[in-house]
Amino acid sequence: MKHTLSILVENRPGALARVVSMFRRRSFNIDSLAVGPTERRDVSRITLRVDCADHALSQIEKQIHKLVDVLRVNELPPGESVERELALINVAAPPSRRAELLALAEAFRARVADLGPDAIVFEIVGAPGEVDAFEELVRPHGVKELVRTGRIGLARAAAPVPDGRPQYVLR
Amino acid sequence: MTNGADAVLRSLEAEGVDVVFGIPGGAILPIYDALARGTSIHHVLARHEQGAGHMAEGYARASGRIGVAFATSGPGATNLVTPIADAWMDSTPLVCITGQVRSHLIGTDAFQECDITGITIPIVKHSWLVQDVAEIPAIIKAAFHVAGTGRCGPVLVDIPRDIQEALLEFTYPDVVDLPGWRPPKRVHARQVREAARQLAEAERPVLYVGGGVLNAHATDELLELAQAARLPVVTTLMAKSAFPETHELHFGWPGMHGPKWSNWAMNKCDVLVAVGSRFDDRVTGKLSAFAPGATVIHLDVDSAEIDKLRYADVPVVGPLKPVLAELTRELREVAVPGSTEPWLAQLREWREQFPLRYGNEGEMLKPQPVLEALQELTVGSDVVFTTGVGQHQMWAMQYLLCDRPRTFITSGGLGTMGYGIPAAIGAKAARPEATVVCVDGDGCFQMTCQELATSVLEDLPIVVVLVNNGSLGMVRQWQDMFFGERFSQIELTHHLPDYAALAEAYGARGFTVESDDELRPALEEALACGRTAVVDCRVDAREHCFPMIPAGASALQLVEYPDGQAVPA
Ligand SMILES: Cc1ncc(C[n+]2csc(CCOP(=O)(O)OP(=O)(O)O)c2C)c(N)n1
Numbered sequence: 001m002k003h004t005l006s007i008l009v010e011n012r013p014g015a016l017a018r019v020v021s022m023f024r025r026r027s028f029n030i031d032s033l034a035v036g037p038t039e040r041r042d043v044s045r046i047t048l049r050v051d052c053a054d055h056a057l058s059q060i061e062k063q064i065h066k067l068v069d070v071l072r073v074n075e076l077p078p079g080e081s082v083e084r085e086l087a088l089i090n091v092a093a094p095p096s097r098r099a100e101l102l103a104l105a106e107a108f109r110a111r112v113a114d115l116g117p118d119a120i121v122f123e124i125v126g127a128p129g130e131v132d133a134f135e136e137l138v139r140p141h142g143v144k145e146l147v148r149t150g151r152i153g154l155a156r157a158a159a160p161v162p163d164g165r166p167q168y169v170l171r
Numbered sequence: 172m173t174n175g176a177d178a179v180l181r182s183l184e185a186e187g188v189d190v191v192f193g194i195p196g197g198a199i200l201p202i203y204d205a206l207a208r209g210t211s212i213h214h215v216l217a218r219h220e221q222g223a224g225h226m227a228e229g230y231a232r233a234s235g236r237i238g239v240a241f242a243t244s245g246p247g248a249t250n251l252v253t254p255i256a257d258a259w260m261d262s263t264p265l266v267c268i269t270g271q272v273r274s275h276l277i278g279t280d281a282f283q284e285c286d287i288t289g290i291t292i293p294i295v296k297h298s299w300l301v302q303d304v305a306e307i308p309a310i311i312k313a314a315f316h317v318a319g320t321g322r323c324g325p326v327l328v329d330i331p332r333d334i335q336e337a338l339l340e341f342t343y344p345d346v347v348d349l350p351g352w353r354p355p356k357r358v359h360a361r362q363v364r365e366a367a368r369q370l371a372e373a374e375r376p377v378l379y380v381g382g383g384v385l386n387a388h389a390t391d392e393l394l395e396l397a398q399a400a401r402l403p404v405v406t407t408l409m410a411k412s413a414f415p416e417t418h419e420l421h422f423g424w425p426g427m428h429g430p431k432w433s434n435w436a437m438n439k440c441d442v443l444v445a446v447g448s449r450f451d452d453r454v455t456g457k458l459s460a461f462a463p464g465a466t467v468i469h470l471d472v473d474s475a476e477i478d479k480l481r482y483a484d485v486p487v488v489g490p491l492k493p494v495l496a497e498l499t500r501e502l503r504e505v506a507v508p509g510s511t512e513p514w515l516a517q518l519r520e521w522r523e524q525f526p527l528r529y530g531n532e533g534e535m536l537k538p539q540p541v542l543e544a545l546q547e548l549t550v551g552s553d554v555v556f557t558t559g560v561g562q563h564q565m566w567a568m569q570y571l572l573c574d575r576p577r578t579f580i581t582s583g584g585l586g587t588m589g590y591g592i593p594a595a596i597g598a599k600a601a602r603p604e605a606t607v608v609c610v611d612g613d614g615c616f617q618m619t620c621q622e623l624a625t626s627v628l629e630d631l632p633i634v635v636v637l638v639n640n641g642s643l644g645m646v647r648q649w650q651d652m653f654f655g656e657r658f659s660q661i662e663l664t665h666h667l668p669d670y671a672a673l674a675e676a677y678g679a680r681g682f683t684v685e686s687d688d689e690l691r692p693a694l695e696e697a698l699a700c701g702r703t704a705v706v707d708c709r710v711d712a713r714e715h716c717f718p719m720i721p722a723g724a725s726a727l728q729l730v731e732y733p734d735g736q737a738v739p740a
Pocket residue numbers: 559560561562563564586587588611612613614615616638640642643644645646
């Protein structure tokens with residue numbers, strides 16, 4: 001089963017390495033990982049996708065929680081969170097195929113990020129399933145290069161703060 | 172203004188550190204210069220950083236305080252990796268301070284540069300690479316706090332040389348600022364009540380006690396609990412000495428070389444109370460066959476241990492000292508007096524039925540009598556034992572009976588050969604009034620015997636009782652039992668080096684024992700001489716350590732001493 005974990009860490013050198021090292025050392029596999037700033041400059045958020053059994057997930061959460069740099073770790077339960085991913089896809093697009101590709105992009109609300117004589121770089125932002133679907137549909141046209149950010153997510157706007165705990169301890 | 176190096180020492184002094192173990196070198200010179208300029212801290216000069224690290228561990232385990240080791244950058248730091256890993260596995264609180272190359276050289280492959288914070292990520296609770304001299308007091312404060320709270324363990328502080336030389340206005344903080352470090356402090360009253368209820372209903376309960384009890388300073392509470400409800404206690408190798416071993420409620424040690432009665436107690440119990448223990452594979456054998464019928468109550472300060480290997484029916488996460496006290500209080504209200512007596516009688520019966528046995532064939536001295544003699548000669552006295560790793564360690568577990576907490580110090584989780592001698596020196600530094608005895612193997616001895624020099628010159632006398640079987644005995648045993656007697660690279664010889672002569676060369680006393688008759692006089696003299704001594708007991712290499720539960724087997728597949736047969740091999 002795949003799970004999305006959201007981890008808030010102190011923005012310190014080595015914080016990411018410690019989190020990632022825990023996965024490697026206990027042989028858990030990371031599917032995707034995205035790190036970036038949060039609303040606070042001294043805190044970063046790691047959103048991490050992991051494929052494991054429920055039992056392993058709770059072990060992972062507890063092991064991560066023990067890391068000194070980690071302020072909070074929680075699963076983003078499907079349905080109770082908003083998850084997004086961005087992909088850039090460079091697709092072969094000879095003039096004869098352009099119309100078809102642009103129509104496809106339109107349907108998925110993908111943007112044209114760049115246009116060349118025989119290729120288009122599409123930019124798509126969406127729920128990970130939508131990105132998958134778009135990728136599948138353009139693939140037959142010839143994907144030259146592709147990059148995905150890995151998913152990021154937040155609890156839904158209406159969701160209570162996990163476990164009723166404060167987001168993190170303020171200093 | 173003081174420099175960073177002085178700030179390190181002032182911080183250690185503020186933490187109450189009285190002794191550190193280490194070896195100097197280029198990147199840590201300013202700190203050693205600060206030592207020379209004056210401090211209340213005594214520095215013990217080791218002969219190898221691995222030795223320094225194990226000394227700090229031995230100090231920590233014997234005293235219940237935090238051990239401190241110093242090393243220089245590069246090879247000094249990498250030599251500390253084994254003790255750090257050892258402390259990690261056995262949850263020994265340790266603060267390691269390493270010198271690092273100057274800040275501007277980091278990342279350039281400078282002379283003796285090594286990414287020690289990177290190397291140790293998986294084996295420390297936390298580490299710091301100091302980037303600003305002003306951070307030193309807060310970081311040292313945090314380092315001690317992290318090492319010694321929650322589940323204990325090692326931390327590392329890496330300090331570039333220029334930062335040791337930079338100046339700061341020194342003040343030591345009163346509080347730590349670690350928003351991400353929140354070990355459990357409270358007792359879950361509801362969980363404890365549930366644990367008490369389950370225990371009160373048990374017919375065949377067992378307390379399966381691990382090293383966490385020692386780290387939590389909760390041995391008194393454990394004794395109270397066991398006595399209050401008359402619960403039998405089995406202590407793991409790491410918990411040896413956490414419960415008085417001559418107490419009628421103590422029923423040995425579980426696992427691969429534990430006696431049959433201890434393993435049967437675990438196997439047949441209906442309620443298993445894991446107290447600061449972690450279901451290590453050397454204890455459980457085949458996990459699915461471990462305590463198969465038991466309801467598990469798991470008390471631990473580390474929530475990640477709950478359900479890690481064995482599902483806990485009643486998890487209680489919290490500091491063991493108050494948890495045990497609270498459990499005893501609850502249990503007093505619900506326990507049925509006398510309800511465990513039939514079970515205790517059964518355990519006593521098994522103990523009588525399946526005593527530890529060994530062979531008496533052949534001319535050579537057997538290893539087990541060495542441990543028996545040592546036990547007899549030290550009974551009742553203030554003695555701390557350390558061990559190496561191998562057969563001798565398992566015999567030490569079986570034959571030495573430790574009644575006082577922190578008197579058996581061994582490398583359990585990592586199984587680090589060479590641990591015994593330096594750990595003994597560290598223990599002696601912590602407990603100068605005690606007689607410290609290292610039960611060592613000949614293989615282990617040769618990994619860290621250079622520290623005999625430290626022992627002699629630092630006036631930290633220890634007695635090394637060498638169970639010299641002329642071989643890497645434990646490996647020999649496995650090759651004999653599981654690899655069709657194909658012996659491969661296990662021969663060390665009994666005579667090279669001449670251990671007694673080597674001891675004398677180090678300024679210690681040396682004794683050679685080759686027969687039963689020589690054993691007691693030599694041990695007596697070594698124990699009484701007040702100097703560092705090595706008693707080389709040359710024993711039969713063919714003697715195996717029994718009983719044994721082969722790796723991955725269940726307690727019921729325990730192999731006993733082969734009766735009526737010649738000594739194996
Ligand atoms: C550093 C290290 N290297 C290798 C081993 C594997 N090993 C475990 S026990 C053992 C033999 C130990 O020999 P000795 O010290 O003579 O003890 P004995 O088993 O003979 O009592 C070895 C090689 C280990 N535990 N640690």
